[in-house]
Amino acid sequence: MVEPRVINVQDQAKLSFQKVYSLVRSGIKHRLLRSTLTMSVILLAVAFFMVTLSENVIINSVAKGVEQEILTERSSIYVLNHLYIKPNLTSISVKLSKAHDNERQLKEYAAVTGWDLEKVKELSAECMWEQSYYQFFNNMSVGNRKMLIGNNKGPAIFTFLQDDKNFGDFQKNLEPLRSLKLPTDEGKLQALLNNQETFRASLSSFLSAWNNKIEELDGKTQELTKKQELNTWLCDVDDAQMAAWEKLLADMNFMVEEKAIKNLQSDMLKLRARNEVTNALLSPELKKEWQETFLVKEPLAEMIKRLRSEDVVEIVNKYTVHKYTHEDLTGIADNVDYNQSLSALESDLLKQSSKDSGSILSGRQTFLLIISFIVCMVGIANAMLMAITERFREIATMKCLGATDSFILIQFMMEAAIQGVAGGVLGMIIGFILALLKTTFSYGLYPFTYFPFVALVVCALVSLAIGIVLAVLASLYPSWAASRMAPMEAMRIE
Amino acid sequence: MTFDAEAYSKGKEVLVRAHDVKKTYQRGEEITHALKGISLEIYRKEYICVMGPSGSGKSTFFNMVGGLDSPTSGRVFIDEVDMAQLNAHELAFLRCRKIGYVFQSYNLNTVMTALDNVTLPMIFAGVHPDDARQRGMQLLEKVGLGERWFHRPKEMSGGQQQRVAIARSLANNPSLLLCDEPTANLDFKTGKEVHQLLYDLNKVDGVTIICATHDHNMLEVSDRMIWIADGNIDRIEISSEVELERSSLGEHEEF
DSSP states (O other): OOOOBOOOOTTOOOOOHHHHHHHHHHHHHHTHHHHHHHHHHHHHHHHHHHHHHHHHHHHHHHHHHHHHHHHHHTHHHHHHHHHHOOOOHHHHHHHHHHGGGOHHHHHHHHHHHTOOHHHHHHHHHHHHHHHHHHHHHHHSOHHHHHHHHTTOOTHHHHHHHHSHHHHHHHHHHHTTOTTOOOSSOHHHHHHHHHTHHHHHHHHHHHHHHHHHHHHHHHHHHHHHHTTOOHHHHHHHOOHHHHHHHHHHHHHTTOOOOHHHHHHHHHHHHHHHHHHHHHHHHHSHHHHHHHHHHHSOOOOHHHHHHHTTSGGGHHHHHHHOSSOOOHHHHHHHHHHHHHHHHHHHHHHHHHHHHHHHTTSSSOHHHHHHHHHHHHHHHHHHHHHHHHHHHHTHHHHHHHHHTTOOHHHHHHHHHHHHHHHHHHHHHHHHHHHHHHHHHHHHHHHTTHHHHTOOHHHHHHHHHHHHHHHHHHHHHHHHHHHHHHHTOOGGGGGOOO | OOOOHHHHHTTOOEEEEEEEEEEEEEETTEEEEEEEEEEEEEETTOEEEEEOOTTSSHHHHHHHHTTSSOOSEEEEEETTEEGGGOOHHHHHHHHHHTEEEEOTTOOOOTTSOHHHHHHHHHHHTTOOHHHHHHHHHHHHHHTTOGGGTTOOGGGSOHHHHHHHHHHHHTTTOOSEEEEESTTTTSOHHHHHHHHHHHHHHHHHSOOEEEEEOOOHHHHHHOSEEEEEETTEEEEEEEHHHHHHHHHHHOTTTTO
């Protein structure tokens, strides 16, 4: 018997990427219907992902921008409230917890009350824990709250938990509720509870120190303004008087930003004008005259719209102490509109952000997305399996002609990847347009003002990548099955 | 009719050697012996017809010789290469360069043009695309379809498709051409054309052809006929010797 010869496969050609690609491309071109179907499955999943993600990104960006605008618009009010309104135990705790990372604010608290800065910092940190626990209890469902802490609210929660038996029950009841995560570990909670008395005492002593100072400031300011109301006084004050007021604040260690003081007067003037005109519009006499002049009975919103026309100047000025020009009234109307839209957005966005609780995707959205991905993968895998059964003779023939297993595998994977890219790009574009339309519908032009370009590009890339990964993952098994097909299948006759 | 192997093989070069080839299929408890020990030598430039009723093991034998399947026991050598020793990659290499396949239902890639179909095996073999196109055109001209290289299978008749398939099978200059009932789907006239083509390839170009067929036209042109029945070689006939016999008796009509 002759010794068998060994064949040398070293010179077997490695197919170039380009060659495989051109084979795959012509395959897709001539099976356009099936490819389109597979592509649309990917398209839908990617579009859904892109809509959800970019909508959230846009809303977050708008929320941030609007929050900034609101802060600027109302900064003067915030300053005055801070200086002249006495907080209570709850609101001082909120204020302190908000100030925990604001060095300047903490310094002001320390300087005004004469407390040590370190002690104020400590107090602020504890307030933060307290607030986070309030939030924790507020966010849970009523049933859970009742079971854990009964009907207690506010500081009473802590008093309730200080009782050893109650705390034991609390721990026992919390155990099975795995979705509820304490803001701190239990040891820290226990320490906080043990510390309650001292914390409460130091908080109220801080409060009374702060309130005493505010009372003092109030008294001194009244002397300065000769018992006039501060808002009104600020409107007509001259530079010397303003300087005197600033000095008074500085003497008592209150720190107000220079920028805020600069805007204070114009803000107050704007506020006064707005209040005066809206109050005038609400008065029955003006309403009567308005009705006689324009022969319509209008609600306040319509009247504010009409403020922009020149023929109302005379009527309005009859009922206001200060006299306004046409430009003034137009400005007031714009200001009212702007404030209204801001407030509406604020409440809208508040709702949105409380639903999302900080992260980009809420739990429900993540769940829906994962389901859609699974459905998409099953769809693609099914379509690919169908494509392979349909082409089994072609695959077997290719193997007869010398195609290796890996060539068949790569061919089918590449086909899926191309469909993934096409579906991904289209889905990305469609998803983006839908998200933009949706947010424009709810927030007007704000999405364009605060257009989160970089974040959206990241979203687009992520969704494209997901499209490709989904397609390739789903085609893994079908491609493998195709590559393992025996070449003799080609001989079979249907 | 006896076959004198020694006398026949004199001065001929062995291309395919099957030695005690057995193949069993197991489906659950049931074991089927498709081949029960076939030993055979096929020589270079020979034209062989394999005949046998369905279920005789003809297809299994065909697959063994074509490198599509490996035997349960025994050995198959093609060009002195032992098929049983090869892994999947080496088998693919062998199928690509040593063996050409012609199928009953043509099995052309429906989305490719005739030329693309013919050049596909050359692409697998790593031939430069320009050379592949040139050779592809030559082959298409040889089978008489030089004018129709840009047509897709849908636009061609069965006979034309089969001729494209034959051109494709010759792409890498195989030592062996395996034809599985190449004329079964064709009418008498086109079937005859395909025969003529295969005959010319064998006689003029010296291609070794193994052909499974029921077609009597095919038997006439073959050198040897191998009759397989019940997993064994029933008999081997040299066609020049049986021609007279058959014309008078017509005894093989049942096949």
